[in-house]
Amino acid sequence: xxxxxSQLEEARRALEAPLFADVAGDTSVSxxxxxxxxxxxxxxxxxxxxxxxxxxxxxVSVTYGAGGSTxxxxxxxxxxxxxxxxxxAAAHLTCVEASKGEIDEIADAYxxxxxRHIVALRGDAPxxxxxxxxxxxxxxxxxxxxxxxxxxxxxxSVAAYPECHPDSQGLAHDLDNLKRKIDAGATRGITQFxxxxxxxxxxxxxxxxxxxxAEMVPGIMPVTNFASIVKMSKLxxxxxxxxxxxxxxxxxxxxxxxxxxxxxxAAELCRKLYAGDVRSLxxxxxxxxxxxxxxxxxxxxRAKAPVAAAVAA
Numbered sequence: 001x002x003x004x005x006s007q008l009e010e011a012r013r014a015l016e017a018p019l020f021a022d023v024a025g026d027t028s029v030s031x032x033x034x035x036x037x038x039x040x041x042x043x044x045x046x047x048x049x050x051x052x053x054x055x056x057x058x059x060v061s062v063t064y065g066a067g068g069s070t071x072x073x074x075x076x077x078x079x080x081x082x083x084x085x086x087x088x089a090a091a092h093l094t095c096v097e098a099s100k101g102e103i104d105e106i107a108d109a110y111x112x113x114x115x116r117h118i119v120a121l122r123g124d125a126p127x128x129x130x131x132x133x134x135x136x137x138x139x140x141x142x143x144x145x146x147x148x149x150x151x152x153x154x155x156x157s158v159a160a161y162p163e164c165h166p167d168s169q170g171l172a173h174d175l176d177n178l179k180r181k182i183d184a185g186a187t188r189g190i191t192q193f194x195x196x197x198x199x200x201x202x203x204x205x206x207x208x209x210x211x212x213x214a215e216m217v218p219g220i221m222p223v224t225n226f227a228s229i230v231k232m233s234k235l236x237x238x239x240x241x242x243x244x245x246x247x248x249x250x251x252x253x254x255x256x257x258x259x260x261x262x263x264x265x266a267a268e269l270c271r272k273l274y275a276g277d278v279r280s281l282x283x284x285x286x287x288x289x290x291x292x293x294x295x296x297x298x299x300x301x302r303a304k305a306p307v308a309a310a311v312a313a
Contacts, residue, residue: 002205003276004277006277007275007276007277010274010275010276010277011275011276013275014271014272014274014275019268019271020267020271020298020299020300022300023271023274023298023299023300024300025299025300025301025302026279026300027270027274027278027279027280027281027296027299027300027301028057028058028279028280028281029055029057029058029280029281029282029283029292029296029301030057030058030059030060030061030090030217030280030281030282030283031052031057031060031061031282031283031285031292032060032061032062032063032282032283032284032285033045033048033049033060033061033062033063033077033285033287034062034063034070034286034287035062035063035065035070035073035074035076035077036073036077036287037073041287044287044288045077045287047289048285048287048288048289049081049085049087050085051289051293052285052289052292052293053085053086053087054303054304054305055293055296055301055303055304056086056087056304057087058088058280059087059088059089059090059117060081060087060088060089060090061089061090061091061092061117061119061157062074062077062078062081062089062090062091062092063092064091064092064093064094064121064123071106074091074092075091075106075109075110075113078090078091078110078113078115079110079113079115082113082114082115083113083114088116088117089115089117090115090117090118090119090155090157091110091115091117091118091119092118092119092121093106093107093118093119093120093121093144093148094121094122094123094124094144095121095122095123095133095134095137095138095139095140095141095143095144096122096123096124096134097134097137098134098137099134099136099137100136100137100138100147101136102137103137103138103144103147104147104151107148107151107152107154108151108152111151111152111154116154116155117154117155117156117157118148118154118155118156118157119156119157119158119159119190120141120144120145120148120156120157120158120181120186121141121144121158121159122140122141122144140177141158141159141177141181142177142180142181142183142184143184145158145181145184145185145186146184146185148185149184149185155187156185156186156187157186157187157188157189157190157217158178158181158182158186158188158189158190159189159190159191159192160178160189160190160191160192160203160207160216161174161178161191161192161236161237162191162192162194162199162200162202162203163192163194163199163203163237163238163239164237165177165236165237166235166236166237168237171206172210175206175207175210175212176210178207178210178212179210179211179212182212182213182214186214187214187215188214188215188216188217189207189212189214189215189216189217190217190219190282191203191216191217191218191219191282192219192236192237192238193219193220193221193236193238193284194218194219194238194239195238195239195240195241195244195265195269196241196269197269197272197273197276199239200216200218200273200276200278201276203216204216215280217280217281217282218273218278218280218281218282219282219283219284220266220269220270220281220282220283220284220295221266221284222262222263222265222266222283222284222291222292222295223244223248223262223265223266224255224258224259224262224286224288224291225258226244226245226248226251230245244265247261247265248261259290259291262291263290263291263294263295266291266295267294267295267298267299270295270298270299271298271299274299281299283295
């Protein structure tokens with residue numbers, strides 16, 4: 001990994017105490033939500049949205065269930081964020097179990113609702129048989145990106161895997177796939193979550209060496225439930241370091257302690273990424289605001305009065 005003189009100087013500062021003193025607040029952030037299933041969950045989501053809105057994120061994204069299982073709820077959530085908040089909304093779209101015509105119709109409806117940003121994903125099949133392209137659908141994420149760009153001039157984010165996708169044949173295969181998505185018209189890659197900064201730095205260097213010039217944004221997942229994160233990590237190929245398990249050992253009945261440790265670990269990861277010249281972060285919020293809010297504050301960002309609600313171009 002190549003480190004510049006300025007990065008070495010910043011790394012020296014990062015090792016000084018206190019760790020977060022006088023961080024410049026020059027990081028841009030984005031947040032990911034999932035569509036609510038119940039009225040109570042919807043109320044919690046909108047409380048989270050309103051809490052994080054004053055950080056003026058670059059965008060906020062809303063996930064899309066396997067097989068399109070949350071299609072209507074995703075669309076409703078995205079449309080409401082776009083209409084009622086100042087935050088640019090990004091909708092997740094996948095290739096799973098839908099024809100090109102169906103996906104294009106969904107994308108066009110987003111465009112008509114003022115949504116200009118799509119997170120384009122291959123997606124995971126709802127069953128255990130793995131991904132099989134629809135006979136009349138997009139075959140993969142690069143194909144989907146190209147189709148969306150033909151339809152409208154969307155801003156498009158795509159997934160990036162610093163530790164390789166579970167279906168991948170290896171890092172080189174992963175990088176080739178990522179480059180195809182970028183070359184098809186994607187704006188940036190957003191990484192799967194990871195737990196050690198070196199994981200991202202190695203990936204960033206490998207992507208640059210592969211000729212990928214688009215921005216790679218680290219995805220940050222604060223850990224509040226260790227058993228759940230182990231399960232999620234197995235599904236997406238993320239290594240869970242042994243020290244993480246040791247830190248959460250014995251905290252099953254101590255929710256507040258888990259929250260404090262989760263905030264500390266995620267903030268420290270973000271600070272080390274900042275020392276490595278990372279200035280954009282994407283938070284997987286799980287529809288809860290407190291951890292992302294605390295981390296943003298530690299990074300020098302301050303909540304401000306929201307600007308006027310977004311208006312469709």
